[in-house]
Structure formats: structure tokens, C-alpha cells
Amino acid sequence: MPVKSRKRRDGLAKSPDKGQIAAKTEQRSNGHNMLHPMTMEASAILFLAMLTAWLYNYMRPDLIHKQQQSFIDLVCGQPDTSCLGSMRAVESLTSGTSIETKQPVRKGTIVLQIPRRLQIWEEDARQDDYIKHIIASMEDSLDGATILALYIAHWQKRLRENSSFYESSFVEHPVLLHYLLHQLPTYEHFDSYHPILWDDNMLAELLRRSSLSYAYVKDMQRQLHDEYSKLVDHVDRNDYYAARLSVLTRAFGTSLSRKANGSYAMVPILDSFNHQSPPNVGFTTQANGDFVVTALVNFRGEIHDSYGKRSDQNLFARYGFVNGDGTDLTQAGINLWHPVQLQDSTQMTISASVQEQYRLAILRYLQYDDGYSECVTQTDAEQDSYMHNAWRLKQLKYQFLLQRAHSPKHWIVTMSPRNKERQHGIPALDPSQVQFNATAVFSTCRVLSLTHEDYEGDATSLLEHYMLDMDYVLPDTRNALEFRTLFCMSRMASTGMERFATTIELEKQLIRELEPGTAQWMAAHLRLGEMQTLQALKHVSFSKLRSSFGENLLGSSPAYSMRNEPCPKDYLKPLLDTKG
Numbered sequence: 001m002p003v004k005s006r007k008r009r010d011g012l013a014k015s016p017d018k019g020q021i022a023a024k025t026e027q028r029s030n031g032h033n034m035l036h037p038m039t040m041e042a043s044a045i046l047f048l049a050m051l052t053a054w055l056y057n058y059m060r061p062d063l064i065h066k067q068q069q070s071f072i073d074l075v076c077g078q079p080d081t082s083c084l085g086s087m088r089a090v091e092s093l094t095s096g097t098s099i100e101t102k103q104p105v106r107k108g109t110i111v112l113q114i115p116r117r118l119q120i121w122e123e124d125a126r127q128d129d130y131i132k133h134i135i136a137s138m139e140d141s142l143d144g145a146t147i148l149a150l151y152i153a154h155w156q157k158r159l160r161e162n163s164s165f166y167e168s169s170f171v172e173h174p175v176l177l178h179y180l181l182h183q184l185p186t187y188e189h190f191d192s193y194h195p196i197l198w199d200d201n202m203l204a205e206l207l208r209r210s211s212l213s214y215a216y217v218k219d220m221q222r223q224l225h226d227e228y229s230k231l232v233d234h235v236d237r238n239d240y241y242a243a244r245l246s247v248l249t250r251a252f253g254t255s256l257s258r259k260a261n262g263s264y265a266m267v268p269i270l271d272s273f274n275h276q277s278p279p280n281v282g283f284t285t286q287a288n289g290d291f292v293v294t295a296l297v298n299f300r301g302e303i304h305d306s307y308g309k310r311s312d313q314n315l316f317a318r319y320g321f322v323n324g325d326g327t328d329l330t331q332a333g334i335n336l337w338h339p340v341q342l343q344d345s346t347q348m349t350i351s352a353s354v355q356e357q358y359r360l361a362i363l364r365y366l367q368y369d370d371g372y373s374e375c376v377t378q379t380d381a382e383q384d385s386y387m388h389n390a391w392r393l394k395q396l397k398y399q400f401l402l403q404r405a406h407s408p409k410h411w412i413v414t415m416s417p418r419n420k421e422r423q424h425g426i427p428a429l430d431p432s433q434v435q436f437n438a439t440a441v442f443s444t445c446r447v448l449s450l451t452h453e454d455y456e457g458d459a460t461s462l463l464e465h466y467m468l469d470m471d472y473v474l475p476d477t478r479n480a481l482e483f484r485t486l487f488c489m490s491r492m493a494s495t496g497m498e499r500f501a502t503t504i505e506l507e508k509q510l511i512r513e514l515e516p517g518t519a520q521w522m523a524a525h526l527r528l529g530e531m532q533t534l535q536a537l538k539h540v541s542f543s544k545l546r547s548s549f550g551e552n553l554l555g556s557s558p559a560y561s562m563r564n565e566p567c568p569k570d571y572l573k574p575l576l577d578t579k580g
Contacts, residue, residue, distance in 0.1 A: 071178060071179075072088075072089055078115070078118065081115060082112065082113035084103075084111050084112070087099060088102070099302070105280075105298065108294060113290055113292045120151070121148075122263055131150055142230070145248070152243040153240050156242075159177070184243075186242055190241070190320075195320060196220050198217070207527070211499075212331055212342075213312075213530065215339055216317035216342050219317070220248075251271075252264070252266075252267055265285075267291045274304060276302075277327045280296055281295055282305075282306070310328065312328050313526060322525045324525040325422065326428075327417050327420070327422055329417060331415070332533035333411050334413070334445070335411035336365075336496060337361040337364040341407075358402070359402065365401060367566035370484045370563060371454075371481075371559055371561065373558040376567075389460070390451065397450060399578060404444070407440075410443070410444045411441060412441070413436055413537055415434050415435070426528075427528070431535070431540060436537065436540065442489065445489045451481075455481075483545065483559075483560055488562075490545075500531055502531075504531050507527055507531065
């Protein structure tokens with residue numbers, strides 16, 4: 001069955017078991033013992049099974065790309081479809097199957113045009129009587145991706161179970177029939193590689209619980225779980241998950257009005273192009289609903305689409321792959337003690353107990369009291385006016401952080417591609433050549449480092465005034481506050497790196513030893529990218545410290561003091577009574 005591997009070598013990037021993850025152990029055998037005949041028979045059976053599996057894995061990619069080619073020929077043979085004559089499905093070492101052209105393609109050439117009648121749109125789903133019935137029975141509204149997935153799962157089941165439906169108006173065309181039954185991946189295929197279907201132990205062992213990659217996958221898992229919990233009476237779980245993952249990994253947004261034509265579309269062939277940054281083709285949606293793919297540059301070889309400006313962590317959670325070449329963005333977080341909401345489409349419902357856990361977690365960011373000679377406590381605040389002002393600011397800092405606890409931009413750093421020139425090999429890091437989208441993250445560290453004397457004594461009123469303004473960024477003061485902010489950022493980045501319990505060099509060595517495209521290989525690349533992002537953040541912070549403040553300011557006055565150890569946790573408990 002031809003399915004798109006999404007940068008995954010078919011038969012290799014399957015979900016690993018614990019034996020695959022564990023370190024290799026030395027195997028010992030005694031060559032002097034004679035084998036029992038039944039042992040020899042069992043060994044022969046085992047050998048034949050291994051040989052059969054090897055032949056299957058060896059031949060399966062060839063079978064898949066040949067069936068993919070048959071589908072391309074079927075689609076491109078339609079009178080209102082336009083395809084490059086040299087477009088072919090081929091086996092790929094890193095992606096299982098890719099689509100390429102052996103002839104040179106000039107910029108501006110139409111590579112592919114798929115008519116509206118050969119696509120499946122959200123609008124098609126909304127006009128289906130069965131889907132209308134489900135929507136009408138729901139207390140909560142369903143988003144477009146969920147509706148389209150329900151529609152696909154519904155028709156796939158009907159087509160599998162009753163051939164009389166083959167003559168329906170929806171599937172009367174052989175392209176759509178073949179697409180639904182043979183092109184879209186099955187649940188079993190997704191289960192063999194997609195991290196959304198991994199259990200928590202596997203995710204934690206491969207990605208580390210503290211990593212952003214782990215958080216992205218858990219967010220996606222929660223999203224699909226919450227969706228299906230509303231649909232449990234209407235669709236089988238595995239059927240829905242297979243269809244929903246097909247929509248997640250393959251659907252395109254249209255540029256037409258949602259009310260008129262929907263906003264999600266399944267587009268055959270186009271949804272089989274692999275991702276690369278930068279791409280060599282781009283698509284547009286015509287007024288009649290046709291998708292037209294055009295060459296963005298002169299090229300020959302594999303046809304590359306772009307799945308958007310996403311980080312490796314986001315690509316892995318959504319599509320189940322990592323290119324491993326450093327041409328995409330990378331991300332890392334300074335949210336050491338709490339998770340943030342990473343997926344824009346996820347509507348998080350936070351219970352009272354979980355909200356209380358967040359309140360406790362946010363306290364931990366306020367343990368250091370940098371810039372003060374003594375830890376700031378409520379007891380001292382009741383006896384001293386200076387400490388009273390310091391404690392009042394600390395209460396506001398706590399409220400300020402709670403307001404932004406779920407906001408990614410205040411905790412997550414996005415770094416530019418490490419390998420813009422697309423050089424071969426493991427992505428290397430040159431901190432002087434990368435750029436960060438970290439303005440709001442530095443503002444978070446500025447809040448953590450704030451004293452009531454900063455901003456000419458207006459720090460408290462600033463937080464009060466901008467408490468609910470999620471776009472407000474505390475400005476760079478270029479004085480002791482900025483000194484503490486940069487040290488704070490370095491401290492957070494260092495702690496984040498330590499949580500991986502490995503080093504960048506060890507991860508590089510591991511990548512060299514692993515088979516490209518496997519789950520372990522992708523996980524190693526994710527860990528490497530996240531650690532390199534934190535390393536670059538630390539480097540940038542220290543470089544700015546040296547260039548702006550020199551080498552010897554640390555500890556020269558309370559304003560330039562940074563604690564090596566946090567203040568006692570008990571000092572923070574009264575903050576839980578802070579209303580906000």
C-alpha cells in the first residue's frame with residue numbers, strides 16, 4: 001500500500017522497543033556445547049523468519065514506490081489534470097518514497113495542477129448528511145480538521161465494508177476511490193512511526209521529559225484525545241486517529257472563503273511531496289478550487305514542498321519526522337518548572353487542581369532574589385519599609401508570571417536554521433551566525449531579575465500598569481538590571497542543558513552511529529538541536545555581558561549580585577495568598 005513516509009525510511013523508523021533503546025551488551029556463547037535437534041530446528045525456523053523479514057523490508061520500498069507511481073499515472077491521466085511528464089516516484093534512503101523529476105525544470109513552470117473534483121474539502125464534509133447529523137448532536141462545535149477527519153473515516157469504513165457504496169456520487173471517480181482506500185495511511189502504518197501514538201515511557205526515554213520536543217508531542221496527544229472523547233459514540237478510535245493523522249500530516253489550507261468553500265483540503269499527489277527548507281515548488285489555490293504547483297527556482301531531482309516555517313520540534317510532533325540537516329528552525333524553552341501551551345489549535349481546559357500545580361510551579365522562578373543583599377521575605381517586609389517595597393514587587397512579579405504562564409512567546413526561544421547553506425553532515429553551531437526570536441523571553445528574565453528600585457523606582461507601577469498587556473516587553477535598561485537579566489538567561493539555559501544528562505558531542509557521536517531515519521536517530525537530532533539552541537542562548541548572553549559590562553562587575557554592589565543558591569522555598573509560600 002503506497003503511503004507517504006514523510007522523511008522516514010520505511011521499515012526502519014518504527015517505534016523502538018526497550019531492547020532497541022538499551023545500550024548494547026556483550027554477547028557470550030559456549031562453542032563446545034552440542035545443539036539439541038529441537039534447538040537446531042528452532043534455529044532454522046528463526047533463520048527463515050529473519051530471512052523473510054529481511055526480504056520483506058528489502059522489497060517493500062520498491063513495491064511502495066511502484067504503487068505510488070501507478071497512482072501518479074492514474075491522476076495525471078485525467079483530462080483536466082496537469083503534471084510534469086518526467087515526474088516519478090522513487091525509493092529514498094531517508095523518506096521511503098519521494099517524487100522527483102529527471103528533467104530540468106525552469107522557474108515558473110507548472111509542476112502539477114489538481115482539479116477541485118479530485119480533492120476532498122472540508123466543505124464536502126459539511127454537506128454530508130451523516131456529518132451534519134453528528135454536528136447537530138454536539139453540544140460543542142467541531143473545528144474543520146475534526147470534521148474533515150470524521151468524513152474521511154466514515155467513507156473509508158463504508159467503502160471497506162460494502163462495495164455497493166462504490167457507485168455513490170462521492171466515490172464514483174477511481175482517483176478518489178483509490179486515494180481513500182490505498183493512498184491514505186492506515187492506523188497500523190501511523191502506529192509504526194508517528195510519535196503521537198507512542199506511549200509516555202517511550203517518549204520520555206527518547207526525548208527526555210523536560211524537553212520541548214516531549215512537550216510538543218504531549219500537547220498533540222492531548223488535542224487528539226480531547227477531540228475523540230467527544231466522538232466516541234460516532235466513530236471507532238483507530239479509524240478516527242488514522243483519518244485525523246492523515247488530515248494533520250497532509251491537509252492544506254485554502255485561500256478561499258471558509259463559508260463558501262471550506263478551509264482544509266486533501267490534495268492527491270501534492271500531499272506526497274516531502275518537506276525541505278527552502279522548497280523548490282509552491283502552490284496556490286485558484287478561484288475554481290484547483291491547486292496549482294509552480295517551480296520557485298530552476299531545479300532537477302526531488303520535488304520539495306514546504307510545510308511552513310516550523311521548528312524541528314514542531315515538525316516531529318505534527319508530521320513524525322526530522323530532516324536532520326539543520327535547515328529548519330530549532331526551539332528550546334526556559335520554562336524549567338511548568339509546561340506552556342504550544343499548539344495554537346489546542347484549547348486547554350485547566351482544572352482547579354492543575355491550576356494549583358501551576359501556581360506552585362511558578363513560585364520556583366522567584367527563588368533567587370537577585371539584586372538584593374538578602375532574601376526577600378514577608379516577615380522582613382512587616383518590619384522594614386525597604387523590604388516592604390521589595391515584597392510588594394515580588395507579589396506583582398508572581399501575578400505577572402502567572403498571567404503569562406501559558407504563553408509560548410514568553411518562555412520559548414526560536415533560533416534560525418543552523419545550516420542555511422545546506423552543507424552535508426551533522427548540523428554544527430556557530431553562535432555568531434544564528435538569530436533568535438527571543439524578545440519576550442528576555443523580558444521574562446527581566447521580570448525575574450527586577451528590583452523595586454529599577455526604572456528609577458517605577459518598577460512596581462510598571463508591572464501594575466501592564467499586568468494584562470500580553471504584548472508588553474520590559475525595556476532594556478543597559479544598567480544593573482540588564483546585567484542581572486543576562487545572567488538569569490545564562491542560568492536558565494545552563495539548567496536546561498543539564499537536564500538532558502548528556503553533551504552535544506556525545507549526541508553528535510550517537511547520530512554518527514545510528515541508522516538515518518530511525519526513531520532513535522530523529523530523537524538524537526531533536527536533543528542536539530534543543531541543546532544547541534540553549535548553548536547559543538547562553539553564548540549570546542555571556543557575549544553581551546562581556547561587551548556591555550566587562551569582566552569584574554559581578555558582586556561589586558548589591559545591584560550586581562547574583563545568587564549561587566536559591567533562597568529557601570518556605571520564603572515563597574506566602575505568595576500563594578496573592579490575589580491576581
